[in-house]
Amino acid sequence: MKKKIEKRLCYLYSGENASIICFLIVFYFFNLTYPQFQLSILSSFIVSFFLLLFILGQGSVYWFIKWRRLKQMGTADIPNKLLLYLKITKKVNLFILMFIPVLFVIDYQVRSLDVSLIGLLISIFVYLFAVLEYINYFHVQLSYDNKSDLLWLLRTKKLKRACLSKEFERINLK
Known part of the structure; x- marks a missing residue:
């Protein structure tokens, strides 16, 4: 059972890291290929995009520490110091x-003549993605990508609390 959990945690942290790298590569080449969308001048896009990467990075650190502690110490409990840090980042993310x-x-008012509507729509999409990642990590689990999660969802017909939310509660950091 421990090996299975280790494998799952490794999958989660490496998946978040891969997502960060892929998003950066896609942004770079998308911006080169479609400069008319002017994503690099849209402050809403830049801040949304980097917030998304920041949240994914927080998730990666969280899953990595859980994996490493399980592997080295036999427990996946997160140190309180890291939970305090993540609680602070939760507030920063929300702000x-x-x-x-x-x-x-x-972007719309000041740069309305210079801004591409498609660029704004892409910015909105990235912003919504960041919102969903924030919810997924800090409130309610939105990703159900394995058999046991899907079975739980079908059986209970409700979403699980996010792992970090449970961790915060464990040390009274609601």
Whole structure:
């Protein structure tokens, strides 16, 4: 059972790292191929994109530490110090998520003649993706990619609490 959990945790942290790398590569080549969408001048896109990468990075660190502790110590409990750090990043993430709509208004109002509508739509998509990742990590699990998760979802007909949410509760950090 321990090996199975180790494998799952390794899959989770390496998947988040791979996502970060893939998103950076896709952004680079997309921006080169379609400069008319002007993503690099849209503050709403830049902040949303880097927030998405920041949240994925937090997830990667979380899963990596769980994997390493399970492998080395036989327990996947996260140190309280890391949980405190993640609790702070949760608040930072939320602040940035709440600020980004202001950037959309600025991009639309101030740069309305210079901005591509498709660029704004891509920015909105990336922003919504960041919102979903935030929810997935800090509130409710939205990703159900293995058999046991899917069976649980079908049996209970409700979403699971996010792992970090449970960890915060464990040390009274709601």
